[in-house]
Amino acid sequence: MPTKFIELAGEINTGMPMYVIHKLAEALNNNCKSIRGSKICVLGVAYKKDVSDIRESPALDIIHLLEEKGANVSYHDPHVPAFQHEGMEMVGVTDLDLALRLADCVVIVTDHSAYDWSLITAYTSTIVDTRHVAK
Numbered sequence: 001m002p003t004k005f006i007e008l009a010g011e012i013n014t015g016m017p018m019y020v021i022h023k024l025a026e027a028l029n030n031n032c033k034s035i036r037g038s039k040i041c042v043l044g045v046a047y048k049k050d051v052s053d054i055r056e057s058p059a060l061d062i063i064h065l066l067e068e069k070g071a072n073v074s075y076h077d078p079h080v081p082a083f084q085h086e087g088m089e090m091v092g093v094t095d096l097d098l099a100l101r102l103a104d105c106v107v108i109v110t111d112h113s114a115y116d117w118s119l120i121t122a123y124t125s126t127i128v129d130t131r132h133v134a135k
Contacts, residue, residue, distance in 0.1 A: 016130075017061035021069070024105055024128045031126055033104055036070035041093070041103040043120070044110025045077045052079040058130075059109040060085050074099055078114040100124050108134060 025035055045059040046052055054060060059075070064086075066073045074093050082091040093099040100106060100123035108120075111131035121127065121134050 017058050017065055020058070020062050020107065020109075020128060020130055021065050024066075024107060027126050027128055028105055031104070035066065038071050038104040039102055040066055040071045040073050041099045041106045042066075042073065042075040043077070043106060043108045043115065044112055045075050045080050045083060045092075046110050046112070049111050050079065050113050054080055054083055054085065057110070060088075062107065062109060063090070064088065074103075077110065078112055097123060 021035075024040070028035060028038055042059055042063060045054055045057055045063070047055060047057040063073050063075065067088075073090075075090060076093050076096050076099060080092065082089070097119075100120060103124060103126075105126040105128060106120065106124045108127065108129045108131050111133045115133075117133050117135065127134050
């Protein structure tokens, strides 16, 4: 019986990046935009809050999926200035304020303590908040 719960949890976790993409598409559609060609800024690529480990991070799958759908993806993570993963290399944005202003949508994936959530919500009109930290 316990292995069924473990398997189910694994299935749910595996499906979450697609769920986030669906929510992002809905948010963009509400602004008459599509994923293709939109500027998407992902906040946090680390697996957990306030660490630099990206192994098993859902942000990596989300970025891959967004790029496959034609989005112009950038990211910011105070603990991960650059990364390489499965043939993808990215360097994080250094000017977060500018990246937020230019983004059509911001996706909050990792809720690092360094982020000022009131500032992020002030600069961003469309947010997909997977951590429930933006007011």
